[in-house]
Amino acid sequence: MEFGLKQLVFYVFALLTVGSAVIVVTIRNIVYAAFSLMMTLFSVAGLYVFLQADFLAATQVVVYVGGILVLILFGVMMTSGRLDMKLKMERGQLFWGGLVSLLIFILLLSVITNTPQWKNVDEGASLEPTTHQIGEMIMRQEFLLPFEVTSILLLVALIGAALISRKEVREE
């Protein structure tokens, strides 16, 4: 396999994803961990672009980097009150977490090496935006039902958040 610009870009993104993910779980400062997570999520968006999934990449940036990460940072600021909180890690956590990760890694590695043929991204295809196609699928074709069910799912989350966070009204 030749090593061109494409491979270089891919490996840079892959390294950034894995490297920053390792920092997220090992570093003790929670704010550094959150920012490292941002790096991971950005790099994953880069990998999506690489797979010609432009809509997914944009969503990844908007939802995860823009929404969830900001939420995490807000959560950190509002709960601990101080930003220099140190995360505790016990030996048992490291062992079990490592074991589960290792097992999943072995599983995936054996899957990857044993799969006879991978479907490649069509190099010759013209790079058209996928948004139009996705919109058609969601609003007019088979994915209409999942789309509608998702709206009910969000309603449940809304009701639950209101129910849990609402002040209890005393009975007179």
Added chain:
Amino acid sequence: MTINWQLLMPELIVICTFVLVMILDLFDSLQKSFLAWLAIVGAAIALYVSVQMLGAGTDETQFNGMLRVDKYSLFFNVIFLVSTILTVLISMSYLGREDRRQGEYYLLILLATLGMMLMAAGNELIVVFLGLELMSLSLYILAGYFRRSMASSEAGMKYLLLGAFASGFFLYGIALIYGGAGTTNVPQIASALTADTKPPLLLAGMFLLVVGFGFKVALVPFHQWAPDVYEGAPTSIAAFISAGPKAAGFAAFFRIFMEALQSLQPEWIAVVTILAVLTMTVGNLVAIAQRNIKRMLAYSSIAHAGYVLIGLAAANKDGISSAMLYLLIYCVMNIGAFGAVILARTEDGESLMISDYAGLGFRKPLLALFMTVMLLSLAGFPPTAGFVGKFYIFRSAVEAGQIWLVIIGAINTAISAFYYLRVVVTMYMREPEEELDFLTYPGSLVFALVLAAIGVLLIGVLPSYFLNPAQISTFL
């Protein structure tokens, strides 16, 4: 794309009831118990429509193959709606008249029911996943419904964290299956696979799905959340979680594994057999050691999931149909048992220690009678429904040649009789250590228990009226 609304009637009725309850909840002048009765009426109409459609033998797909409204999904609709009606009935007196948040409680139960119905009818892994999430999210909130109680909050939190973990496994499994088969549609996955090609991606996806379902229906070794959640959650919600959602998990489990992953049968039968043995044995052995009746029922419900799994391990038409019948019976008797626990309330709250039940047989004969019927059914004594359920499950496994699995199941039934009967013995043969003031019988709760008791005895005496619909309702 044209949509045949008539096929979606049960789901639509549940959604309409939900919207109605949500709007009427805004009016403070309205009695909250009215909302509960509204939820019951809505569920009852949906139940009636489902039974009608089941009788008509409907079998069609909707939304370009996303949903399959067939006798299988309609039979499970019956199980879910019966569980919902019974749960709302046992909740009404339990929540208390002064609880102002009851509206949310009932509408979350309705939404969880909708999620279950989507899981049973889902012909596409994405729909199954969304149904699972809809159901689970509602249940996380309901488990933590008693905000002032630490145990309830802990139950909600624990259920949320472990449930999210399980959903992650499930979704990862779906992603790998999509990678291996190129589709998430159940029949298309089946046709993309032939017996001689077994993509490793699919095998890995299958194992992850087993883990995801294992968490959701509480199979050993993925069961640790169940006792804590059942103990901490409101008792009526513990009854609900142990009944409908477990049936929904199995409904999707059966459909995906028997239809989509049929060509991987040798692989998953081995896994399912091991899980069934572990689940039955661990569930029953740990239940013996329990002093708290809610924890005992939690471990007993884990053990019952193991019996249901025997039906899947048999992997034939009879196995699935008897598992379906078993789930119907199990839901009725388990909600009945939890309902009897609610009935045994004192001024100070619930009496949850088994020792508190001493002498109950004479002081509260009606309560003790209900409890005894439910426990005998759970233990599988004739002429109750529990016996019928176990009998058909074991018979299907014998037909499939899984003799030793049946032997282990029978040994487990004997073990389980010990701890169920211990409660009965405590009620009728022990003298109470202290006088407890039990509350009076609330009408709605007694009504639910009478319904459950009639159901348990009716299925026990006339099993064929219930087995035949199950037998013609399998998708095989």
